[in-house]
Amino acid sequence: MTDRKSTDAREADFRRRWHLAHVDRFNAEADFGRVTWREQRLSPHAPEARQFREALGRTRDLSAFQADTARWVKNFDSGYSGAAGQMIINQISKMSPDPDVAVNVLLDALSTPEDPDDAVRKIRLLADHLQEIRVGAHPSPKRAPFVASYYWALDDPEKWPAAWPKSADYMTYVTGMSEFDDQGERYAELYRCATEMDGDPRRFEQVAAWWADEHPVLLDEVLCDRAALREGAKDRGDKPESYRDNASALVAVAQHIANTLESSVAETVGRTLKAHKPGLMWNTVWPRGDLWSEWRVPGTYGLSVRIWLNANGLAVGLRPFPDADTGATERAVDMVERHPLDGYQVLAGRSRIGRDVGFAGGGTGEVIYARWFDRSTLSSLDLRAEVLQTARDVAPIMAELSGDIVSSDAADDSLAATVAEFRSTTGYPTPGHEQDKADRRDLAKLLDPEELSIVDRADLRPIWNTQRYGGTGPMSTLNKSIRDADEGEYQRIINTFNYVCWGDDAPETRINRALEDDALRVKGFGESVMMKMLAITHPEQFITVYPYTGPKGKLRMLKLLGITAPDETGRGELQIASNDALHARLDPFFPGDPLGMGAFLYWYAEHEEGPDPEPVVDPLDDLAEQLLVDRGFVDDVVALLEDKKQVVFYGPPGTGKTYFARKLAETLVPDAARRPVVQFHPSTSYEDFFEGYRPETDADGVMTYRLQRGPLAELAARANDAPGRRHLMIIDEINRANLPKVLGELLFLFEYRNTPVRTLYRPDDPFELSKDIWFIGTMNTADRSIALVDAALRRRFHFVPFFPNHGPMAGLLARWLEREGEPAWVGDVVAQVNDELERELGGPHLQLGPSHFMKRGLDKDALQRIWVYDVEPFIEDQFFGDATRIDYFRFAQVWKRFNDLAGESVSEDSGADEAEIV
Structure with missing residues (x-):
């Protein structure tokens, strides 16, 4: 049996040998111009970083430290300006509820540790603070090792490795260790890799960056030694868990090779192939003890180009299993024997067929048709070249095994002639x-x-x-x-x-x-x-x-x-x-x-x-300009429609809700047949809106009843006939109807699109509402408050406010008056009265909409006519029985109040005598 100490020593030796294999390749291939990046670019700026850190200790001004470092990291190729570095400093500055605590954390974390244990403590403290201030995904505690160690490496790069993202990825690849619940332990492992596995943190950093940039694929005998480790483990009475780290390292290498070569192998074979790596476990108990990477034909059991390494060496060849049916091995062997390749042989996995080279994994009957490379040749092997050569060699056999050789797909497929054209x-x-x-x-x-x-x-x-x-x-x-x-x-x-x-x-x-x-x-x-x-x-x-x-x-x-x-x-x-x-x-x-x-x-x-014309302008830009609203508001409405498929525009009368809805619908759905308008009223019923039985007389004069579609059922039918084409219904005055009664089970369909339900008049014919249908409702809050809308409906619709003095409609009248060359004081009068109405009525729901006043040829007389015949009836309705408040909003009183504040400017704009206004 193996004890933990010997297991750790063995694992450390494996990692060191595997890293040194990469150091050798790096020394042979790397561009040495980049090796001095730290000395040339980073080290000269280190004193400035120390000055900012010292200033933070003296002043405890976190905002100044954040601003200074933000400028500093942008002035040169710092590597700290992104989300992993300076962004965390910014978030600490902005999100920490107690700046004093945040300063203490940063001063401790960014100062160079005394020893590795102190480094672990510092990173844990910083990670805990990031977790405490975290909102959603940010700031991530996983950034703590890099944020802190970057500063340590500025102070002493020969002792303290920076936890660069590339270094962390390389560490995962070399060791197989990827998951750390403790961020301090994450850095401790990186520190061990850089100082013990390599001995020079600067060289470790350089090799990691080269590996991340160049994606080299190489093998070495140390991987064969890892594969040999499991041999006899069960007989020795070893604990399976003691081999988990070894298996993780093998899988990490397999994943890197598979992903790196995926596109090259697919291009060489001439078809799409999907990279696959082995699982960590051979079975439910034992971690794996071999290494393979393969590039598989999608949808097959195991038809792939594969490399397969064990204790003795490496096979590079064809895994010939399009399916796993009985006799698959015999059929595969028969196929490859009819298409022999020089240098290839059938090698056995768990099979009685083929040469036994020591493979212990794979399914029953597993074989590979491959070239064999002894372990002594691996360190000098050009793995990429050998894999691509194999891909070229086995491509014809792979095509025949998958049943898609040229004679079947190019000649018989109905699309072949069109592709040829x-x-x-x-x-x-x-x-x-x-x-x-x-x-x-x-x-x-x-x-x-x-x-x-x-x-x-x-x-x-x-x-x-x-x-x-x-x-x-x-x-x-x-x-x-x-x-x-x-x-x-x-x-x-x-x-x-x-x-x-x-x-x-x-x-x-x-x-x-x-x-x-x-x-x-x-x-x-x-x-x-x-x-x-x-x-x-x-x-x-x-x-x-x-x-x-x-x-x-x-x-x-x-x-x-x-x-x-x-x-x-x-x-x-x-x-x-x-x-x-x-x-x-x-x-x-x-x-x-x-x-x-x-x-x-x-x-x-x-x-x-026929060709579809490309739009020369963005139609939503044009719409926003035409409607005098911000483009961002238009985008928000479209995004809300894309989200729930239905919105309601609500606000006082005259705020342009219906006009906006119609213009937006015309832009989104140019075909008028696919954008009907329906207006609800107190008598609107389910049968009116969706469908219901209607009386009719047959050829013999006998009255019968026929199920007749309403506007929604008609639109749904059109949408089903044109899948993928957007349809949009405007429901004007949506709140005037008894909505639960009108909509019935449609409330369910608004939320669960493309889900069939049995409707009132179709118990045997399930109906579904296409997700291609959008709805825009308009709601006059002077008639009925939004608070009275059925809760189920409110949950299924986004509600977009249209108020004259608030939100996206604020200033709309002023913008229209300016564009049309009408007097600006008209907008000032209306804005003043809307502010007064909001104070009097306790909210914005009963204000004057701008559409009353969006008329050409405005002057005092025209405004007075609008006021007397449009506005005052509305005022009388809102303040019914309160003569004093009604009189307060009569035109003469409004004009006097406004004139007292702005009479001179009105006189200049309107061209009227001041005496007339007074």
């Missing part, structure tokens, strides 16, 4: 597409996790403002969000970009969270830009069709190819499912080429239905 017509791949591939590589560098933390905001704009690697359409709102963001907000935006591109969650989850989570949401950052970022960073998975709906969206492409639209509920799920479906359909024709898939789909869409 595309290639013939366009000459694909054209130089333009080759440039797109080069552009993708350039854009991918901007989105690299490390570059994102320091990239200039202007450098990011080409991602969504150009057609490089595909366009996303006008993105003026995102441009504004980036342009107007202060440093803290910009770093939050960068965090969102980083999460969408590189987060640990599934891509559909990342998309949904970026659209819905307040901590991540960025105004203007929509699905199209997210999908383009994913296509740039993960080209092996995502095609270059970015929207889901619209003339260039995935939904239309699915329809063109005869593929059923995904039955999903979330926007992220729809995007990913449709991307995967299109990718799978086109992969046989454009293997490993998502850019070619996108190019073909766009060509096919135009080929089938």
Whole structure:
């Protein structure tokens, strides 16, 4: 049996040998111009950082320290200006409730430790503070090791390694250790790697940066020794848990090799392949004792290019299992024997067939058709070249085993002729597409996790403002969000970009969270830009069709190819499912080429239905300008519609609710047949709105009843006939009807779209409400307070206020008067009275809407007519029976009060005599 001390010593030796193998490769390959980065760029600025830290100790002015360091990290290539470093300092300054406590924490954490135990204590203290002030995901306690150790390395880089993100990633790769509940222990492990595994923290930092940038793939005999470790363990009575660290290290290497070579292997084979790594455990008890990486045909049991390492050496070859049926091994062996390759042999896993080279893992009957490399050759092996050579060698066998050889897909597939026409017509791949591939590589560098933390905001704009690697359409709102963001907000935006591109969650989850989570949401950052970022960073998975709906969206492409639209509920799920479906359909024709898939789909869409004109301007910009509201408000309304699919505009009469709704509907849904307007009233019923039985006379004159669709059922039918096309219904005066009675089970459907329910008149015919249907309701709060609206309805709708003196409508009348050349004092009169009404009535719900006064040719007489015949009846209704208050708002009294304050300016604007006004 092995004790813990000997196990730790053995593991430390393995890690040191594996790291030194990388040091040797680094010395042979690295660009030594970058090795002196710390000495050339960072060390000369270290005295300034110490001065700021000392000033914090003297003045205890946290805001000054934050401002000074924020300027400092931007003045040179500090590596500290991103989310992992300076942003944490900013958050501590802004979010700490007690600045004195925060100063104490920072002074302690940023001062150089006395010893490793003191370093652990300092980081734990900082991590605890970050956890205490944390709101949502920020600031993350995981940043504590880097925030503190960066300063220690400025003071003494020969003793204290900085916990750079690249160093942390390399540590995980070398050791297999990734999860740490204690941030102090995370740094302690990094410290051990840099000082014991290497001996020189500066060299460890350099090698880690090289590994993270260059993604080298190499093997060494130390990995064979790791694989040999498990041999005889059970017979010796060893505890399985003592081998977990060893298995974790093997899996970490396998994952790195698999991910690094995925796109290259797929391109060489000429088809999409998915990287796979082994699990940590061989079974429920024992951690694994071998290493393999493979690049598998999606949807198969194990048809893949594989490397498989054990105690004796390495196999590089074909794993020939498209399925796991009985006889699969015999069929696979028969196939490879009919297509022999020089230097390849059948090697046995857990199989009676093939040469036994010592493989202990794999399923029953497992074999690999491979070339064998003895362990003594591994340190000098060019693993990348050998894997790609194998990929070329076995590609024909792989194609035949998967049943998709040219004779079946290119000749028999109904799409083959169309793809051939595309290639013939366009000459694909054209130089333009080759440039797109080069552009993708350039854009991918901007989105690299490390570059994102320091990239200039202007450098990011080409991602969504150009057609490089595909366009996303006008993105003026995102441009504004980036342009107007202060440093803290910009770093939050960068965090969102980083999460969408590189987060640990599934891509559909990342998309949904970026659209819905307040901590991540960025105004203007929509699905199209997210999908383009994913296509740039993960080209092996995502095609270059970015929207889901619209003339260039995935939904239309699915329809063109005869593929059923995904039955999903979330926007992220729809995007990913449709991307995967299109990718799978086109992969046989454009293997490993998502850019070619996108190019073909766009060509096919135009080929089938003619080209769609590109908008020369952003229609929402035009709408905002026409309606005299901020573009951000329009974007907010659209985002609310995208979220719940239904909103209500509420406010006093005359605030433009219906006008705004109609103009927005025209912009979002140009086809009038897909944007009906319905007005509710007290007698509106379920049968009127949705459907119900109506009397009619048949051919014999006998009265019968027929189920007749109402406006909603009609719109639902049109939406079902045109999936993916947006439909929008305006419900004017929505609060005047008895809503629970009118809507019935539709309340459920508003929330659970595409979910069939049995409606009142269709007990045997389930009805569902498409998520392509949006609703805009308008609600006059002078008739009925929003507080009286049914709670179930309020939960299902977003409510958008329209008040003359508050929110997005504030100043609307003044803006209209200015644009139309009408006197500005009219707006001043109305604003004054609205303020008075708000005080008198205790709220803004019974104010005067601007639409009463948005008329040309305004002067005092015109204003008086509007007042007497439109405004005063409203005033009389609100103050019924209170003659004093009614008289207070008569035109003469209003005019006198206003004239006392602004008579001279009114005289100048209106051209009237002052005597007339008085």
